[in-house]
Amino acid sequence: MGKQPxxxxxxxxxxAGSSDDVGAEQEAPGFLAEVWSAFGSVKVAIILLIVWxxxxxxxxxVSQAPPGMDRAAIQRDLIAALGPVxxxxxxxLQLYCVYHSFWYRTVLLLxxxxxxxxxxxxxxxxxxxxxxxxxxxxxxxxxxMQAAVxxxxxxxxxxxxxxxxxxxxxxxxxxxxxxxxxxxxxxYARRGAVRLLGPMLVHISVLLVFLGxxxxxxxxxxxxxxxxxxxxxxxxxxxxxxxxxxxxxxxxPFRPGQDGESTVPVDYASDVVxxxxxxxxxxxxxxxxxxxGTGTGPGAEPDGAxxxxxxxxxxxxxxxSGGKEVGLRKVREARIRVNHPLMSKGxxxxxxxxxxxxxxxxxxxxxxxxxxxxxxxxxxxxxTQPREGDALARLGVGANAHSLIRLKRDAYGRHVAQGGDNxxxxxxxxxxxxxxxxxxxxxxxxxxxxxxxxxxxxxSPSHPLKFGDVTIRMSKVxxxxxxxxxxxxxxxxxxxxxxxxxxxxxxxxxxxLRQARVKVVQLKDGGIRVAAGATAxxxxxxxxxxxxxxxxxxxxxxxxxxxxx
Amino acid sequence: MSDEGLRAMExxxxxxxxxxxxxxxxxxxxxWAARGSKVVPRMGAVLAGAGLAGxxxxxxxxxxxPEAPRLPLTTLYEFAVIFTAGIVGFYLVASIRWDLxxxxxxxxxxxxxxxxxxxxxxxxxEPTLMPALNSVWLNIHVVTAMLAYGPxxxxxxxxxxxxxxxxxxxPGGRRAAASRDDGDGEASGAKPLTGDDLxxxxxxxxxFSFPWLTALIITGAIWAQYAWGTYWAWDVKEVWSLITWIxxxxxxxxxxxxGWRGRVTAAFGVVGLAxxxxxxxxxxxxxxxxxxxxxxxxx
Numbered sequence: 001m002g003k004q005p006x007x008x009x010x011x012x013x014x015x016a017g018s019s020d021d022v023g024a025e026q027e028a029p030g031f032l033a034e035v036w037s038a039f040g041s042v043k044v045a046i047i048l049l050i051v052w053x054x055x056x057x058x059x060x061x062v063s064q065a066p067p068g069m070d071r072a073a074i075q076r077d078l079i080a081a082l083g084p085v086x087x088x089x090x091x092x093l094q095l096y097c098v099y100h101s102f103w104y105r106t107v108l109l110l111x112x113x114x115x116x117x118x119x120x121x122x123x124x125x126x127x128x129x130x131x132x133x134x135x136x137x138x139x140x141x142x143x144x145m146q147a148a149v150x151x152x153x154x155x156x157x158x159x160x161x162x163x164x165x166x167x168x169x170x171x172x173x174x175x176x177x178x179x180x181x182x183x184x185x186x187x188y189a190r191r192g193a194v195r196l197l198g199p200m201l202v203h204i205s206v207l208l209v210f211l212g213x214x215x216x217x218x219x220x221x222x223x224x225x226x227x228x229x230x231x232x233x234x235x236x237x238x239x240x241x242x243x244x245x246x247x248x249x250x251x252x253p254f255r256p257g258q259d260g261e262s263t264v265p266v267d268y269a270s271d272v273v274x275x276x277x278x279x280x281x282x283x284x285x286x287x288x289x290x291x292x293g294t295g296t297g298p299g300a301e302p303d304g305a306x307x308x309x310x311x312x313x314x315x316x317x318x319x320x321s322g323g324k325e326v327g328l329r330k331v332r333e334a335r336i337r338v339n340h341p342l343m344s345k346g347x348x349x350x351x352x353x354x355x356x357x358x359x360x361x362x363x364x365x366x367x368x369x370x371x372x373x374x375x376x377x378x379x380x381x382x383x384t385q386p387r388e389g390d391a392l393a394r395l396g397v398g399a400n401a402h403s404l405i406r407l408k409r410d411a412y413g414r415h416v417a418q419g420g421d422n423x424x425x426x427x428x429x430x431x432x433x434x435x436x437x438x439x440x441x442x443x444x445x446x447x448x449x450x451x452x453x454x455x456x457x458x459x460s461p462s463h464p465l466k467f468g469d470v471t472i473r474m475s476k477v478x479x480x481x482x483x484x485x486x487x488x489x490x491x492x493x494x495x496x497x498x499x500x501x502x503x504x505x506x507x508x509x510x511x512x513l514r515q516a517r518v519k520v521v522q523l524k525d526g527g528i529r530v531a532a533g534a535t536a537x538x539x540x541x542x543x544x545x546x547x548x549x550x551x552x553x554x555x556x557x558x559x560x561x562x563x564x565x
Numbered sequence: 566m567s568d569e570g571l572r573a574m575e576x577x578x579x580x581x582x583x584x585x586x587x588x589x590x591x592x593x594x595x596x597w598a599a600r601g602s603k604v605v606p607r608m609g610a611v612l613a614g615a616g617l618a619g620x621x622x623x624x625x626x627x628x629x630x631p632e633a634p635r636l637p638l639t640t641l642y643e644f645a646v647i648f649t650a651g652i653v654g655f656y657l658v659a660s661i662r663w664d665l666x667x668x669x670x671x672x673x674x675x676x677x678x679x680x681x682x683x684x685x686x687x688x689x690x691e692p693t694l695m696p697a698l699n700s701v702w703l704n705i706h707v708v709t710a711m712l713a714y715g716p717x718x719x720x721x722x723x724x725x726x727x728x729x730x731x732x733x734x735x736p737g738g739r740r741a742a743a744s745r746d747d748g749d750g751e752a753s754g755a756k757p758l759t760g761d762d763l764x765x766x767x768x769x770x771x772x773f774s775f776p777w778l779t780a781l782i783i784t785g786a787i788w789a790q791y792a793w794g795t796y797w798a799w800d801v802k803e804v805w806s807l808i809t810w811i812x813x814x815x816x817x818x819x820x821x822x823x824g825w826r827g828r829v830t831a832a833f834g835v836v837g838l839a840x841x842x843x844x845x846x847x848x849x850x851x852x853x854x855x856x857x858x859x860x861x862x863x864x
Contacts, residue, residue, distance in 0.1 A: 042818055043823070046818050049815040049818070053808045059799070268696060338792060339697065339699060339788075339791045339792050350794040488794075501783065509772050509775060510776065
């Protein structure tokens with residue numbers, strides 16, 4: 001604490017109702033005052049905490065709908081699953097999204113109000129205690145402290161005793177306040193008064209976290225989350241911040257296995273280059289200039305990595321003017337890994353996923369010699385098995401037009417690949433980045449519904465499969481990195497709230513507040529009566545040591561055995 | 566030391582922990598029954614110390630594995646070892662200050678249960694971690710968990726014993742207990758612990774661990790911010806850790822602001838540990854064995 005109070009003349013606190021309100025007209029408190037008083041009550045705070053806990057429990061035991069699902073579809077599903085009464089109840093009480101429901105947010109709002117009121121109310125007392133501690137105390141309140149002593153001194157001046165006590169307490173790094181009155185002098189000393197700020201800081205920190213969460217999650221303030229699946233060499237343009245991200249390279253190192261690499265990734269890493277336009281301007285006015293000097297025309301989107309990049313030291317970049325784009329300038333390069341996001345202009349790019357886009361071609365040669373073709377695309381994610389329907393296709397051509405093929409889910413990610421004549425050979429294949437997929441087929445949708453799937457074997461770019469009269473080819477395999485672009489402007493506030501919480505908790509629970517009181521009273525027979533007491537929270541022994549030391553310094557003999565001077 | 570040597574050392578240490586904790590629990594039980602002995606409770610403490618040392622040996626031997634040179638704080642087994650060390654370590658430190666012999670047996674039983682549960686999930690050291698676990702925040706997160714959960718476990722035991730003493734101190738209980746005496750403190754000549762004393766110790770352990778419990782949630786949130794881009798995703802594990810924090814916050818408000826003491830606050834200490842254990846084990850079990858609970862925190 002800053003400057004230590006010394007001989008401050010401190011007025012004792014007046015008992016409640018002793019001054020201003022004596023004789024004052026008793027007025028019924030207004031509605032707002034009652035509400036304020038209710039929210040300032042600890043009982044209400046405890047009730048709100050328990051309701052918050054119970055509501056949170058509810059969200060973990062009742063199945064929650066995936067985020068972003070259509071409300072009408074949720075209502076339909078709930079009524080179908082639970083019946084019209086329970087389904088409607090669950091829907092209208094928003095039990096399918098407890099943590100975003102109106103009532104849960106209301107509880108949080110009420111809790112915030114309670115914290116605000118409690119903080120304001122307690123802060124007044126806390127600051128008053130810090131600035132103007134109550135120095136005067138009754139004799140019983142001194143002797144009832146954790147450690148206490150009292151006795152008489154048969155000589156000397158009271159002032160000398162007071163000064164000795166003050167010097168002793170200051171030598172123990174106590175801040176001492178003094179109050180002189182008709183009967184004598186009272187001393188109040190304390191150490192670790194900063195502890196008093198702890199609870200206030202903790203309450204403020206909770207508010208900061210809530211505020212940061214609301215600020216950060218609200219789209220009004222520019223918060224967003226977007227998926228950015230980028231192929232190697234591909235681009236992602238963030239229109240909100242007008243940044244371009246080029247995926248230069250993408251690595252998935254795999255854990256060593258018995259026969260080389262296994263299918264378990266150790267890390268996902270995306271090498272990304274960040275570009276920004278040389279001159280900001282509306283997209284439709286931009287002219288993208290290629291290195292060879294040709295332009296794509298206003299509003300044309302860049303197509304291809306190298307084509308649009310102009311180094312910052314290029315004269316055309318420096319001469320950009322007139323609100324027209326002349327190119328993109330490289331801002332930085334970074335490797336994005338799990339736990340190591342790229343932060344750029346308030347946007348975070350997080351490594352979340354990886355996988356492979358597989359382009360399939362189904363070909364059938366007709367009786368007239370012409371070839372019919374159909375296409376399908378599967379997006380296979382690296383970390384998770386494909387869900388039903390993710391890797392399913394109808395052939396759509398030839399006599400087997402209604403036949404279906406799908407990725408055999410059990411074989412997904414298996415550490416195998418095809419050898420000659422479709423023989424399975426253990427290899428370093430890294431599905432789904434690897435080129436082979438085990439395929440099964442059903443001759444008709446009815447067969448598929450009946451679960452009558454037949455193994456067709458491994459499909460790879462160099463190894464087509466035949467199903468009936470249809471040839472299945474893997475025409476292209478494109479690995480992609482799954483980045484997530486996020487902007488949360490409230491994160492800083494939340495982190496600040498966390499820091500304040502830690503400081504507050506350390507002050508509140510780990511900084512002991514040690515207090516001591518000394519009462520020196522001049523007796524009618526000329527003697528001096530001294531009472532001293534100390535408290536030190538959990539560290540009662542230190543309070544005892546302090547009082548023993550003080551008694552020794554004052555040469556105080558406990559009452560009943562006579563004092564000496 | 567060779568890979569095999571370290572594994573052998575870990576196996577021996579693992580058995581040592583279990584045996585030492587069981588014997589320590591028995592020693593404390595004998596001390597409780599025999600009342601007057603000073604030697605037996607000391608033996609209990611020495612054996613508990615041996616269990617703690619065993620946990621340290623497991624920690625070191627796993628950390629020194631040449632194929633995975635990192636702090637062994639990632640698997641459920643490794644967390645159970647740390648949790649056990651937290652319980653036993655805090656109990657021994659707290660015993661210096663308070664006379665906790667009467668709860669020695671339940672504390673050692675709890676430590677054994679945690680260690681035994683962890684052994685059920687034993688995994689040899691994995692050479693590589695899943696990408697999300699490669700973070701310094703994981704280490705900080707787990708260490709804060711040890712510093713929070715260990716004292717909370719001891720606090721729950723003192724709370725439970727306080728409830729037993731309160732039941733005995735009630736008119737009916739007093740009659741039933743008239744012919745017997747716990748003997749707490751008799752050996753050392755100290756005043757026997759009362760229900761209020763134990764309730765006070767429960768409060769002090771919770772007050773010690775609450776900042777760590779908060780730090781546990783905060784470090785987890787910071788880690789999640791780096792890994793997933795969001796400090797809070799309402800994942801089941803996150804929510805249950807929040808519920809635990811709320812309950813302890815309510816406890817501290819009741820105790821500090823309302824001045825509540827006695828059965829209710831002692832019971833809160835026990836309920837709090839139940840929530841801690843559910844957050845650690847229950848959520849993990851539900852997420853891996855049921856379809857309606859899904860969690861990102863299943864390792």
